[in-house]
Amino acid sequence: MREVAPYRYAGETIDKVKREDIIGDYQYINHGKDISANIKQSVYIQLKKDNTISGEISGTWKKTGHNSAELTVDGIQYDGVFLRQWNPTSASYVMTFSALSKKGAAIWGSKLQDKPDAEIAADVQNDLSLGDTSSVTNNLILPNEGTRQADITWHSSDAGIVSDSGVVNRPIPGAGNAAVTLTATITKGEATAVKKFTVVVKEQSIDGLTAHYGFDNDLTDRTGSAGAGTVTGGKIDESGGAITYAKGISGNAAAFDGTSGVRLPNGLISGNTYSVSLWVNPEQLTDYTTTFFGARDSGSWVSFLPRGHEFVNNDTMVWSGTAWYDAGSGMKINTGEWSHLAFTVNNGRIAVYINGVQKFSGTGFPNLFTTTDGIFSLGVNWWDTPYKGLMDELRIYEVALTAEQVANLAKITP
Incomplete structure (x- = not known):
């Protein structure tokens, strides 16, 4: 899960937004109607050339004026604006959208910097972690998706101890602990990256x-x-x-x-x-x-x-x-x-x-x-x-x- 960095309006004159500048990958948050200090978690989506929305949500989008926006997500229409805002993390202006439904639910998105697939795969490789695997007794949670919809597949060196889906079968008492290598293959488009994890599965206790x-x-x-x-x-x-x-x-x-x-x-x-x-x-x-x-x-x-x-x-x-x-x-x-x-x-x-x-x-x-x-x-x-x-x-x-x-x-x- 990902937290979104804060943005501020740049105070600039709102220029006409070009359609080609809108198309791309975004971090997206559905704020709903909440008024609280709880941080909402973002997901990754794409606003595509054919006016569809794909990724971790699906729907449609269109520009209805010089910078006005209409997005339909899960059958709900949201009306708002496309606007360039300052991103202090990247120290640059980025395309964003902000929109409300008729019932007052708010959605927000911030365009991500364009990256080649190989760089995205490498980012997932660097970030991928299974936590402490030095003394495993229970099933593992193996993520199957990374940043920007990168696919992750897993292969175990000993599926009888740890399956490709993370199911753990502990050695019988006296057999000793078992070390298994789990290999994650990250795929984004034509690019791939690999990361290996050593998992030590504890033997059963008497x-x-x-x-x-x-x-x-x-x-x-x-x-x-x-x-x-x-x-x-x-x-x-x-x-x-x-x-x-x-x-x-x-x-x-x-x-x-x-x-x-x-x-x-x-x-x-x-x-x-x-x-x-x-x-x-x-x-x-x-x-x-x-x-x-x-x-x-x-x-x-x-x-x-x-x-x-x-x-x-x-x-x-x-x-x-x-x-x-x-x-x-x-x-x-x-x-x-x-x-x-x-x-x-x-x-x-x-x-x-x-x-x-x-x-x-x-x-x-x-x-x-x-x-x-x-x-x-x-x-x-x-x-x-x-x-x-x-x-x-x-x-x-x-x-x-x-x-x-x-x-x-x-x-x-x-």
Whole structure:
């Protein structure tokens, strides 16, 4: 997606616009009727010699006066003007159009500098990225179109591990990680360019367990595949704080004093299939306080709340924002006693368990962990009162556990 640089009127006398100066490639934005600070994203279109519009939208255009414009997009007519404006990025005057529909929806376009196809293909080659591919566990999104409608096709060196469409099949446990080369071929007209990516696909873990924090006087991961946790202050990104240890559900447990938390390793979950299991013994219940918290960023997160918000009657819940999702358990856990909490996510289907019993199931849960650098913590987030009480036996899985498996995890008695 692309953001458009700001333009300003040049203050020049409006001269008659020549038809041949209009024809070409444009960045296009449909502003609709919105009045907001949100930046609209542009797409690429062409105003062609035959008065059609092609590219990422389709329609027709025509010049109806010395600089007046009429464009029809998706059956809606927009009337406005063609006008040369100053582009501070290219430091030049460029052809633009601005038009309104009868209902007040606005569209805008800015003509792009003419480029040979080879240069466009090279631009796509330089910009093309798949992000971090050093530890892949989920399907890849492989773009099939670049700047100015350049086509992108993909070829995998091992389609059994990563297909040409980005479908990932992880090696079985013990087989080791697999390195695959993905080759992107960019085509624009008669010009082509090639870019290669090395993708390392992680082998499957035994039983799907990827991290286990037992809190026996430290914050280390017993599986050895994830790093140790670190102590934070009262917010996920604050320093300071202190974690002590007390008798837990199995051995010792981490003791949270209401002013501290634990930052877990980034990327602990990466994908849309996972499970979280932990024991909690809260000393107090406060609004929005989290036990387990995970986020792609401050706007996309999941939180396991001992005390949920008023819309679920303050019941224990899994909560996600800002694609808001309420998974209320229909019950409240107690202070001063151990409760087992778990939730599983399987490609949008979520199940929430309290003490081994399923209390919620639903679909449409947001796909939060689309990167390998997600942020995770215990007892703190960026906003709310820190957790006060004990936590023990945190387990993270890269599979969605069955109800029977969750029930077995909840059988430990203090």
